[in-house]
Amino acid sequence: MRRLGIYLTYDRQGIVDAYIGYMLKELKTCVEYLVVVCNGKNVVQGKDILENYADEIIYRENIGLDAGGFKEALIDFIGWEKISAYDELVLMNDSLFGPFCPMKRIFDEMDDRERVDFWGLSGHSVFRKEGIDSFPAHIQSFFLTIRSHMLHSDHFRDYWEKIPYFDTYERVVREYEMQFTHHFSRLGYTYSVYADIEANNSKNPANNYCQFRRIPYELIKKRNFPFLKKQQIADDKLDEQTQEELLQAIHYIEKGTDYDVSLIWKNIIRTLNITDLQRNLHLQYMIDSKQDYENFYSKPPCVRRAGCTTIHESQTGAFGISEFMPPNRRRNFHSKVMIIVCISHNQSSEAVAEYLNNLDMEIRVISDNGELLKDFEKHGYKCEVVAREHKINYLKSFHIYDAVCILNDVDLTSELRPSYIGKSYFFSIWNNLVKNKCHISGVLELFRTSPYLGILTSPQPNFGKYLGRLGEGWDGKFEEIYKIVNEKKINCQLSEDKPPFEKFENLWIRGSILKGLGNWKSEELQFLPYIWSYIAQDAGFYSGVVESSEYAAMNEVNMKYYLEQILELIRHSYGDFDDIVDLKKKISQARLHEFVQNHNHVLVYGTGVLARKYKELLPNPEAYIVSDGQLKLDELDGIPVKYLSEFDNIENYGIILCLNKKNQVDVAKRLKRHGVKDILCV
Numbered sequence: 001m002r003r004l005g006i007y008l009t010y011d012r013q014g015i016v017d018a019y020i021g022y023m024l025k026e027l028k029t030c031v032e033y034l035v036v037v038c039n040g041k042n043v044v045q046g047k048d049i050l051e052n053y054a055d056e057i058i059y060r061e062n063i064g065l066d067a068g069g070f071k072e073a074l075i076d077f078i079g080w081e082k083i084s085a086y087d088e089l090v091l092m093n094d095s096l097f098g099p100f101c102p103m104k105r106i107f108d109e110m111d112d113r114e115r116v117d118f119w120g121l122s123g124h125s126v127f128r129k130e131g132i133d134s135f136p137a138h139i140q141s142f143f144l145t146i147r148s149h150m151l152h153s154d155h156f157r158d159y160w161e162k163i164p165y166f167d168t169y170e171r172v173v174r175e176y177e178m179q180f181t182h183h184f185s186r187l188g189y190t191y192s193v194y195a196d197i198e199a200n201n202s203k204n205p206a207n208n209y210c211q212f213r214r215i216p217y218e219l220i221k222k223r224n225f226p227f228l229k230k231q232q233i234a235d236d237k238l239d240e241q242t243q244e245e246l247l248q249a250i251h252y253i254e255k256g257t258d259y260d261v262s263l264i265w266k267n268i269i270r271t272l273n274i275t276d277l278q279r280n281l282h283l284q285y286m287i288d289s290k291q292d293y294e295n296f297y298s299k300p301p302c303v304r305r306a307g308c309t310t311i312h313e314s315q316t317g318a319f320g321i322s323e324f325m326p327p328n329r330r331r332n333f334h335s336k337v338m339i340i341v342c343i344s345h346n347q348s349s350e351a352v353a354e355y356l357n358n359l360d361m362e363i364r365v366i367s368d369n370g371e372l373l374k375d376f377e378k379h380g381y382k383c384e385v386v387a388r389e390h391k392i393n394y395l396k397s398f399h400i401y402d403a404v405c406i407l408n409d410v411d412l413t414s415e416l417r418p419s420y421i422g423k424s425y426f427f428s429i430w431n432n433l434v435k436n437k438c439h440i441s442g443v444l445e446l447f448r449t450s451p452y453l454g455i456l457t458s459p460q461p462n463f464g465k466y467l468g469r470l471g472e473g474w475d476g477k478f479e480e481i482y483k484i485v486n487e488k489k490i491n492c493q494l495s496e497d498k499p500p501f502e503k504f505e506n507l508w509i510r511g512s513i514l515k516g517l518g519n520w521k522s523e524e525l526q527f528l529p530y531i532w533s534y535i536a537q538d539a540g541f542y543s544g545v546v547e548s549s550e551y552a553a554m555n556e557v558n559m560k561y562y563l564e565q566i567l568e569l570i571r572h573s574y575g576d577f578d579d580i581v582d583l584k585k586k587i588s589q590a591r592l593h594e595f596v597q598n599h600n601h602v603l604v605y606g607t608g609v610l611a612r613k614y615k616e617l618l619p620n621p622e623a624y625i626v627s628d629g630q631l632k633l634d635e636l637d638g639i640p641v642k643y644l645s646e647f648d649n650i651e652n653y654g655i656i657l658c659l660n661k662k663n664q665v666d667v668a669k670r671l672k673r674h675g676v677k678d679i680l681c682v
Contacts, residue, residue, distance in 0.1 A: 001111075004078075004086040005031030007054075008069045009094040010039035010062055013491075016046030017270070019097055019263035024053035026103035031090055035078060037069040064165030066093045066141070067176040074160050089146040096142055097264050098227035100220065100257040106194055110145070117150040117189040122212055122225055123181070123197055129206040133609060135174070138181035139193055140212070142229070150189050159183065167631065170608065195225035214241065217248040221256070228253065233268055234276040239581050247281050265452045269542050273493045274533045278501040283544035285456070286552045287435075287442035337444065338401045338511075339434065341409070342391075343367040348409035349375040351423070355430050356381065359437060366394065389522035399515035403447055405433060405440075405508045421464050429506045432458040432547045439548055443508055446546070454513050454541020455532060457504040459555060462562065473499035474530070481527050485534060488518045492534035497661040502545065503529045513539045588682050592617045592656065595680045599654030603647075605667055607636050610658035614682055618656065625655070627667070644670075651675035658682055 005027055009020060028034055036054040039062035043050065050057050058077050060069065070091055074083065083089065099106065110119055120139030128134040150156050159180075166172045181191055200215065200223075202208055211219055213232045219225040228249060237243055254261040268277060277283065341352060343365060353376070356363055365376045366386045373383040386394045398404050410426040412419055433456075434440060447453055462470060474481065478496045485494055505528075513536055520528070533543040547555070570577070574586040592614065596602055604611055604621045611624060615637060624641045626632045633641045644650070655676055657664045664681045671679055 001088065002086045003031040003033075003088045003090060004083060005034045005090040005092070006037060006070060006073050006078075007034065007092050007094070008037040008039065008066045008073075010066070010069075011094075011271070012040075013270075014040055014042060014044040015270070016043055016049045017263070017267045018046075018049065019267050020046070020094055021049040021052065022260075022263060023092075023094075023096065023098065024049070026099055027090070027092065028053050029102070029104050030107045032086070035073060037073050037077075039065070039069050064167075065169060065172045067163060067172050068165045071160050071163055071165070080157055084152060086151070087148045089151050091141075091144045091146070093142050095230050096227040097230065097253075097267075098259065100226035100228075100253060100259045106226070107145075110192075110194060113192065116147070116192045118144060118146045118184065119192045119194065120144050121193065121227060122195040122219070123193040124210055125197065125201045125208040126205045127208050132613065134205075135178045136182040138178050139191060140210075141177040141180060144180075150184065155184065155187050155189075195219060196223040199223060213237070215245050217245040217252060220249050221252055226257075228264065230268070230271075233280060234272050235280065236276075237280070240579055243280055243282060250281070262451075265542075266540070269452060269537060269540060270491075271493065273495055273498045274537050274543060275498045275501045277542050278533075278544060281542075283453075283542060284459075285446055285544060285546045286549050287439050287446075287546065288549045336402045337361055337440075338398050338404045339363045339407065340395070340398070340404060341365045341407045343369075343372045343376070343409050345409050345411045345413070346372055347413050348411070348426075351412055351426055351430075352376075352409055353379065355434055359434060359440070361437075361440075366391075388525065391525065392517050392520040392528075396514050396517050399511045399513075401511035403444055403508060404511050404514060405443075406506060407433060408505050417465075424463060425461055425466070428461050428551070429458045431551050433506060433508060435548050435550075443546060447508075447510065452541055453544060454510050454536035454539060455543035456508040456546040457502055457532075457543070458506055459545050459547050459551070460502045460504075462555075462559065467562065477527060477530065481530050484524055484527055485531065490518075490531070490534055490538045492537040494534060495662070496665045500530055500533050501543075502533075504532060505529045507532060508546070509536070510539075510541065513541065588614070589617055591680060592682065595654060595656065595678075599678060601653045603650075603653045603655045604658055605655055605671075606658035606663075607633060607641055608658070610660075610682060611636070614656075614658060621656070622653075627670075644674075651677070654678040654680070656680045656682060 007024060007027060009016065011017075024034065024036070033055050034053060035056045035058060036050050037058045037060065038050070039060060041059055041061065043059075056077075058073055060072055062068075064071065074080075106121075118139070120141075121143045123137065123139045124135075126135070126137040146156065163176065166175060185191060195211075197211055200209075200211055200218075211223075212225065212227075212229045213235055214237065216228060216232060220228065233246065250261060250264065253259050253264070339356075339359065339361060341356070341363065343349075343352070344367065349372075357379075363381055365373060365381045365383045367373050367383075368386060368388050370385045373385070377383050384394075395404075395406065407430065410422050410429070412422045412426060433443070443456060446456065460466070460470065474496065478499075482494060482496075485492065509532075516539055517535065536543050567583075570583060570587070574583075574590055577583040577586055596618065602618070602621045603623055603625050604618060605625045607624050607626060621639060624636050624639060625644055625647075626641060628643045628645050630643075632643070635641055647653070650671070651674060653676070655671060655678065657667055657679060659667060659681075668679055668681070
């Protein structure tokens, strides 16, 4: 059996990570000749990984995405004459982590099954849902093996000769992935998939779903799919399900297979948005710190990830419980952990001292106003006056510590608002970061057992006036923050449509991250709370949220109350609903109706899935719009489709954006530059 393998990779930073090396090593055990296609002009890091396993490396511009890369490799670089010498062709892209079993086992098993003309690792069954979408059953195109009968056919050659270079990911999915299987099955070629997808398929095509996205843990453990898709880690799946599957899958890979899970963490921390990681991997931790101090020397505090199992296992190591032994049993404790308290208010010393007095560890109290430090000096705390513009350099000096906690006091007076509000805010910070010694032991145990955890902050407050601040996102500051991140060369995944999971000033941080803070101007410090998690990402770490079990229990009840109040108002205004998808639909319908009623001239930007989804709610828009240079239809359901540049008086229209969030942001900016004031995003 002679197999030819084509592996395609793309990384916008030009980096080849180690997980690709592992995949190529496994793939090389099954193919005689391996070609790697890099959809980029060069590789700036990791080229040696490719050279270790590839027989040939092809560099090209990312035209046509993976379908375009396969097309050029087959036609222009390898050529049909050389391909004719092989019995099978394997097409694979870099969107998979794994395999979690030997690749040879997969090929051997498929060779032992009933022979088909082509096969893949998994597939999607036929899907039809009225008013939403429809597509045929298909093999998912991240992995395809083409056998001799089909490989050497004119049909296969003609397909690749004629397939266009798609300009968007959506078109690749719709016109390549979803149609490849259907196209060749209509020509009489047979196919199958390695994974058992039938166990979760339905006779009702509206209930079939992408299984690697929704149930990765089940698919890996029970359904013969020894891979993890990168894409699903960034997907928001909270519309109709919880998100236990993804983290369960990663835990299973770590504990139940021989695969090095660090290969996954290193890549996703570098390439994915840190907000997606925090939400989709629910990087929120609870610490049971109700134990008495006298009792915790013999047993570490119970550290749990919210909704998951206990994760601590050891009492030793750099961040182990040994660091909290009594003074006569403790060694080098003061070289490990530092608490830095920043004082800005003149009546907070009593509340701050109540926590600090219970912490037997190294503490610094700082302020830019020496008067505010006098109470702390009287009680023997080491205090320093640090001007605001020197604060970052001061923090950087603690990079030699394993962990540093940065805390701020709060206005606890009633001068600006009732003092109970400030006291609740203070409690939400200090109780969750430095509740007591046992709690801090749990925080340090988290750092010890989670090598890619870089920052822990307290939960975002959601009471009083703080409720209204939830969802503010970048709060109009994205452009300034983007400029700062670029100037300081912070390597992170910054996106205007994905603000940080929290804006925070109080945190636990690995000391090593502080070393790379760079130089900050005084006027830039106001933006630092938005950037902390991206600084950690630049250093190769993810960020999370930590809370005491006491606070988590209370906050769960509070959030349920807030949610019930909000949903009651929504029902009163928009009627009953089934789930969050239905809720959003009802609100969108009401907003659309009001928008259309208030505008004599309405245009719809976009002709994709969202435009079709809402078309019944848009009575006779004058036209659909697409961006200049994009491929477009002449009309959609009898309504003309035009380019933006075809409108001389675009500012006189109300425009509805039926686009995804990222494109909404870009298009809204463009329309505002054209003078458009009335824009509605659905």
